Amino acid sequence: MNTLASPLSVSPALETDFALPAVHPALGAEVRVQLHPQGIPLFVTPASTRLKEDFAAFHAWFVAHEQAFEDLLKVYGALRFRGFPIRETADFSTMMAHYPSADMGYNGGGTPRAVVAGKVFEATRFDKELTLPLHQEMSYLPDWPLKVAFYCRVAPSSGGATNIGDIRRLEALVPQQLFEQVRQRGVLYKRNFRDGRLPTDGWHSYLTSLHRPWQQAFYTDDPAEAQSACEKMGLEWQWLEDGSLQTSYRNSGFITHPVLGSRHWFNQIATLIPLPSGSQAWNAFIEHYGEDKPRPNDVQYGDGTRIPRELVEVLRLAYAQATVSEPWQAGEVLLLDNVLTCHGRAPFEGTRDVQVQLIGSCSND
The missing domain is CATH 3.60.130.10 (Clavaminate synthase-like)
Known part of the structure; x- marks a missing residue:
């Protein structure tokens, strides 16, 4: 309440x-x-x-x-x-x-x-x-x-x-260890946008929704325009051999409310780190990407180290508990x-x- x-x-x-x-x-x-x-x-x-x-x-x-x-x-x-x-x-x-x-x-x-x-x-x-x-x-x-x-x-x-x-309710439920580690180290977002010109035959519909083409994400077919958009947005970028566009961005994982002045949890750790669920969609995800292919989304601590999956699991439970x-x-x-x-x-x-x-x-x- x-x-x-x-x-x-x-x-x-x-x-x-x-x-x-x-x-x-x-x-x-x-x-x-x-x-x-x-x-x-x-x-x-x-x-x-x-x-x-x-x-x-x-x-x-x-x-x-x-x-x-x-x-x-x-x-x-x-x-x-x-x-x-x-x-x-x-x-x-x-x-x-x-x-x-x-x-x-x-x-x-x-x-x-x-x-x-x-x-x-x-x-x-x-x-x-x-x-x-x-x-x-x-x-x-x-x-x-x-x-x-x-x-x-x-x-x-x-x-x-x-x-x-x-x-504010969620902040009281976030695992304290994760809360403090993000406060100290920030977060690093790594995102990959596939080449929309390549076929997706046999892809699970979950993967085509999750792994966006850079042409769609940046509203252009011109690689130079996509690069320029990344630079204007403050994202680091690189083109990979498969024609996909890889971006990275670091921030604190918190934000000061521009009106209230209060400091709040502000990140997508729970959203962008994939976790095993046993579902058909998850099985398709693992089969497609394995350990080598660049995944559409990933979040790490700001220093590039992995966020423990057990903390992410507890975080997701916190979001579920706060859901209306x-x-x-x-x-x-x-x-x-x-x-x-x-x-x-x-x-x-x-x-x-x-x-x-x-x-x-x-x-x-």
Whole structure:
């Protein structure tokens, strides 16, 4: 349960009763708020007919209360707007248009996605049968977005939640030995982007999703442009004999929140280090890469030494314990503070159309 004190905090009764909403003084009487029983997200729902039915009225109200949402994000880290008339991608784009967009886009990102319209992207094309672990967006790169906004245009028939977790809760669960070692030594990210011109016949679908072509990751077929993009992003790079592009980047594994000034766990150790799971996907991974082929992702301590797998296993259990999974409803928008809240995706069945926008540009300190 999120117990952080705030003049905008929700009444204690709501923290134990997800079903009963209440008017929030900072937002006015036209909306109600309710806190998920697990502490996040904070739900905002319309109480007036005009905010339920009139997008223009909702948009004006949303923009007018930007500071209230900023204050709430500092406390809860995740706001979920449910029941408002956000019907199409254009509405989602308009809703977030007053926020500063993130300059980096998805250049060099870790999972496949495409532009939907303007600054709106697909959330991910990661295999629907697999779980995308909790992570903070682009924490493995020098530049990253302060906020991430998700929009559910079409909810899947089953599963597919955008899982979230409170980083402050997670920090209390991280193995102390790993926490201190990262604090002292930092982290080193090694990533490999395959040559998209080479065939992938016989590859497991998990591998084609996980091991992105550099042409796709950097939105170019020109090696010189890919190199230039790496340099602009602050990544070291080299071309390997198989035509793949290898990058590396070191950072502290922690970040100072640019608004709050608090220091937080900020890395993708649990996401980018593969661990045996006994699954068909894992067996395909081991069979394909063995010990010699460059793997799509790897994380080490900043001095280049291996992070013990047993610590990573405990870390993953901590992320699982901190996970909050709430099914999507069509038309919902989820706004996250990218430092205070990590996110992922549950497996799903049916059609899922979840879109994303990156908000605000920040850099590692």
